[in-house]
Amino acid sequence: MSYLEAKVPPIRELRRPETALAHGEFRCGGGPKKAVCAIMAQADRDFTQGSICPLLPALGIMTSLPQTVVLLHGAVGCGSCAVGNNVNVRAGNAARGRADLDALWLSTALNEDNVIFGGGEKLASALIEADAIYQPKVILAVSGCLPGVIGDDIDNVAAETQPKVKAKILPIHCEGFKSRFMATAYDVIYHALGRNLLPLESGPKDKNAINVMNVGSMGLADEKELARLLGELGLKANFFPVFASPDSFALATRARASISVCPTHDDYFLSHLWEKYGVPAIIRHMPIGIKNTSLWLTHLGEELNMAAQAQDLADKEEAKLNAALAPYKEFFAGKTAFVSAGEYRSLATGLLLRELGFKLLGIRSFHFDGFAEVELAKLDQGEEFIFNVANVQPFEEANLLARLRPDIFLGHWHGNSTAARLGIPAQVIYNSGYAYIGYQGAFDLARRLKRRLTNPAFYKRVGRFAKLPYRAEWYAADPFSHIRAQEAESPLTAQTQKANFAEARP
Amino acid sequence: MxxxxxxxxxxxxxxxxxxxxxxxxxxxxxxxxxxxxxxxxxxxxxxxxxxxxxxxxxxxxxxxxxxxxxxxxxxxxxxxxxxxxxxxxxxxxxxxxxxxxxxxxxxxxxxxxxxxxxxxxxxxxxxxxxxxxxxxxxxxxxxxxxxxxxxxxIKPARVKDDKLVNVFGVPPSLNPFWRGDLNGFKELLGLLGLSANVFFGPSQSFKGLTQAGKARKNIVVSSLYGLEAAELYQEKFEVDYVLAPYPIGAAAAERFLTVVGRALEIPRRKVKKAIEEAGQRHYDYLEPLVDVYNDMEAQRHVLIVGDVNYALALTDFFSQDLGWIPELTVITNPLSPEEETRVLKNHIDLGGLAPNRLIFESRLSYIAKAAKNVWGGPGLTYWDSKQPVFVAGSSLERALAAELSATHLSLTYPIANRAVLTRGYVGYSGGLRLTEDVVGAFIANR
CATH class of the missing domain: 3.40.50.1980 (Nitrogenase molybdenum iron protein domain)
Structure with missing residues (x-):
């Protein structure tokens, strides 16, 4: 049965009970599946730093949708980061030929009275008013933490208000305290889109159309690269859901197949497209890195009975790319790297770094679930590296980086300042607008990494003076000592520890 | 609202x-x-x-x-x-x-x-x-x-420091220029021989903060923020406060110094001397701009959108320092009618702004409507188009500015398109910086 029949989507904790948030392991790789077995879904921390909840990545998708109003139901600060998402929305709109177009977000700004007497009426009035003023196609009624605690039923309010409103009202559940996993955001969005924007019947199939599920961090450069590759196979890429107009979702039901770009992102929606509309789903690899892009392509080829064509394309692209990368690989040889980002992104980028000639010292993933086992297994073939699962938690990162002092750090948007403050050159690997994906993305990232390493002066200067808030004692402590139910012992040899501590910077 | x-x-x-x-x-x-x-x-x-x-x-x-x-x-x-x-x-x-x-x-x-x-x-x-x-x-x-x-x-202090004051009313981040502005307040108060605790930012040590109880007077620079804190302070330490509206530019700086000087009972002659000297220095720097400023007809009609502190201070600056025409000033704080009255009452001088040109509104869609009432016209051959227009607002007003064929500069929260480190607009030197930025914005293609 489809989850979409339920009013509220299940949180990842229930839907994917293997999902883990806290894990630290000094040794990963160098053997099959060792780390995967050690990851404990229930592990936790007795000290945590600020985090992000499902609302934040959800807003990244929601604010990008054209002709859509995002109505945040909560305290006025809840989702105020839409103003930050708007930076990407403006850039994405401009890249698509719509200059100076901002996202539109509103807040019911719940106050003390609303907390006592309920905020349902306010939400209903806001829906009616917003519909009249902005005349959007869709209004996303988004619940933050507060309505979840005071008991506002946004589904009921949406259903009761719908007859008075022209726009389609989509209730979105982003009560932050209900899930520890930001990946819940993707399910929440797909739940609403799947229930409300898809037609009853799919209509005639378009045998050249492929649904390519994009992610908030993909810019137009990445979409163009995937469209180019699909184009070489005579296929047309339709991108969903980021920047897709509400009307266009109906097209998704008529495609020949759907393919995911980030396997932890899309199964919720793609299973539904398969079960209800017979659109096959392809969810296995992330097209970041050389081998992974080829695997992504050839897997698609196999599913569409065009394996030979896809393999041929992959071979040609790899040959061209590898020739172009030769001088870069020489430059990177022996240099060390450390990655921290979303689950799939970090693992796939780790593999790419090895392809480019870097020695991979460590990976931090924001969470870990069964989707990524295949990716971790790919990394198991190489040298050992440190694997840390953490919803950011920069204190662990600071400790690790101060020991390891990689030549380059690659991190998520807003996740690079610890490295930079330690004087380690940092490369952002999750920011829309820059190329990361496909063969083109691999080359472009190499080009940018070389530029970073050619002159790291900014980071060296910043590192000399910038402050981090940690005590000197913390840098000497086991970086994973605040993970509960964590039994792995530190396998660092005494000698390595001594050397690393000498370099650790209080 | x-x-x-x-x-x-x-x-x-x-x-x-x-x-x-x-x-x-x-x-x-x-x-x-x-x-x-x-x-x-x-x-x-x-x-x-x-x-x-x-x-x-x-x-x-x-x-x-x-x-x-x-x-x-x-x-x-x-x-x-x-x-x-x-x-x-x-x-x-x-x-x-x-x-x-x-x-x-x-x-x-x-x-x-x-x-x-x-x-x-x-x-x-x-x-x-x-x-x-x-x-x-x-x-x-x-x-x-x-x-x-x-x-x-903050620890109570038996002995007060005659030359020490506290500054309330500059919220970090919410005012993207807060660090520079706090330095601006220190500089401005320094003209009267005073030193200031500003509580926030790199120029204030934690130790200094704990000793803020030595201050002789609190200066609240906002008609909205910091007032409750100043009341509490008065209750606890028996030190009163003076309300001195946010001073951007030379004209406002003069008024600020006068108000503070009076409140601290600094001899009038001393205050006057400080004002004369600072004004002279200010115009020594501004003077070279006068030729081109005049020849390019740099006077503008201006739409100002911002919070209580900045919307009013910018109106002052554009009106009194640059001699521009503030056509519409929008205060974006959602306020109760009582608070709106208090804000207007507390502000000494609205820079000659006609009352119907000041509105309280935070929704851009309504601000755009109000702007169209000012700038939308019959499009006849002979009518006052109120061009050229300058929009001094947040980053959110960029599309509106384009519709008005206006130059836009982000000066109020939210600011997405400027990097601000030390920049501040308070006082005399702040006014010079703002002049540079404002003129720089409309001559970018010169």
Missing amino acids: SGSFLERPRFSCSLGGALAAAGNIQNVAPILHAGPGCAGNFAWSNNGAAALAVTGPCLGLNVPATNIQEKEVVFGGLDRLREEILNAAKIIQSELYFVLTGCLPEVIGDDVESLVAEIAAQGLPLVMASAAGFKGDSFHGYEAVLKTLIAKV
């Missing part, structure tokens, strides 16, 4: 304002007792709104936080908070740990105050401020932090 929602709010919640305040005090570590996304939410908000100033050593995702989950919502969050505080003390280096409570613990009724008192009694420097998002906007959070500083951190 009517309606059931805010459009693209120009602030975050109380917790956001409190974090921006507490986290920008030197050597203070905030600890959030709040939902799991609050810290990230504020960091991402800063990315699009605080002129590219996103984090600090113990801000952004570095800030210790309990990240409350369903379990705590059901069973209470105090055990988790206790654990977090004690571990934060082990890991985070700080002279003061500052617990800030968000929506969830306040709805579920965690008695944070007692827990904080209990741990503080054991010797950990620990205070708290209640900053639930449903209790107010970011300005409320700024005020809450100030009040905790006054109640718990």
Whole structure:
């Protein structure tokens, strides 16, 4: 049965009970599946730093949708980061030929009275008013933490208000305290889109159309690269859901197949497209890195009975790319790297770094679930590296980086300042607008990494003076000592520890 | 302000304002007792709104936080908070740990105050401020932090320092130019021989902050923010305050110095001398611009959109320093009618602005309507088009400025398209900087 029949989507904790948030392991790789077995879904921390909840990545998708109003139901600060998402929305709109177009977000700004007497009426009035003023196609009624605690039923309010409103009202559940996993955001969005924007019947199939599920961090450069590759196979890429107009979702039901770009992102929606509309789903690899892009392509080829064509394309692209990368690989040889980002992104980028000639010292993933086992297994073939699962938690990162002092750090948007403050050159690997994906993305990232390493002066200067808030004692402590139910012992040899501590910077 | 929602709010919640305040005090570590996304939410908000100033050593995702989950919502969050505080003390280096409570613990009724008192009694420097998002906007959070500083951190002083004052009313981040502006206040007060505690930012030491009780007078530079704190201060330390509206530019700086001089009973001759000298220096720098400024007809009709402090101060500046025509000034704080009256009453001089040219409105869609009332016209051959137009607002007014064929410069929150480090617009030197920026904006293609 489809989850979409339920009013509220299940949180990842229930839907994917293997999902883990806290894990630290000094040794990963160098053997099959060792780390995967050690990851404990229930592990936790007795000290945590600020985090992000499902609302934040959800807003990244929601604010990008054209002709859509995002109505945040909560305290006025809840989702105020839409103003930050708007930076990407403006850039994405401009890249698509719509200059100076901002996202539109509103807040019911719940106050003390609303907390006592309920905020349902306010939400209903806001829906009616917003519909009249902005005349959007869709209004996303988004619940933050507060309505979840005071008991506002946004589904009921949406259903009761719908007859008075022209726009389609989509209730979105982003009560932050209900899930520890930001990946819940993707399910929440797909739940609403799947229930409300898809037609009853799919209509005639378009045998050249492929649904390519994009992610908030993909810019137009990445979409163009995937469209180019699909184009070489005579296929047309339709991108969903980021920047897709509400009307266009109906097209998704008529495609020949759907393919995911980030396997932890899309199964919720793609299973539904398969079960209800017979659109096959392809969810296995992330097209970041050389081998992974080829695997992504050839897997698609196999599913569409065009394996030979896809393999041929992959071979040609790899040959061209590898020739172009030769001088870069020489430059990177022996240099060390450390990655921290979303689950799939970090693992796939780790593999790419090895392809480019870097020695991979460590990976931090924001969470870990069964989707990524295949990716971790790919990394198991190489040298050992440190694997840390953490919803950011920069204190662990600071400790690790101060020991390891990689030549380059690659991190998520807003996740690079610890490295930079330690004087380690940092490369952002999750920011829309820059190329990361496909063969083109691999080359472009190499080009940018070389530029970073050619002159790291900014980071060296910043590192000399910038402050981090940690005590000197913390840098000497086991970086994973605040993970509960964590039994792995530190396998660092005494000698390595001594050397690393000498370099650790209080 | 009517309606059931805010459009693209120009602030975050109380917790956001409190974090921006507490986290920008030197050597203070905030600890959030709040939902799991609050810290990230504020960091991402800063990315699009605080002129590219996103984090600090113990801000952004570095800030210790309990990240409350369903379990705590059901069973209470105090055990988790206790654990977090004690571990934060082990890991985070700080002279003061500052617990800030968000929506969830306040709805579920965690008695944070007692827990904080209990741990503080054991010797950990620990205070708290209640900053639930449903209790107010970011300005409320700024005020809450100030009040905790006054109640718990600032030490009473028997002997006052005759030359020392405290400045209230400049909320960090919410004013993207806050660091430069605070330096501007120090510089401006220095003209009268005074030194100032500004509480926030790199120019204020924590030790100095604890000794703010020596101040002889508090100066509140806003008709809205910092007033409650100044009242509390007066109650606790028997030191009164003077309200001196936010001074941007030379004309406003003169008035500021006059008001402060009078309140501190500085001899009139001394104040007058300071004003003359500073004015002379100001125009020594401005003079070379006069030729081109005149020849390019740099006078503009201006639309000003911003919070109470900046909207009024910019109106003053454009009107009195540059001699421009403020056609419409929009104050974007959502205020009660009483607060609106107070704001207008407290402001000394609206720069000759006609009352119907000042509105209180935060929704861009309504601001656009009001602007069209001013600039939309019959399009006849002979009519006053009120061109050329300059829009001094936030980044959100860019599309509107394009519609008005106006030059736009981001001067008020949210600012996504400028990087601000030391820049500030307060006082004489601030006025010169603003002149550079404003003229620079409309000659970019010269």
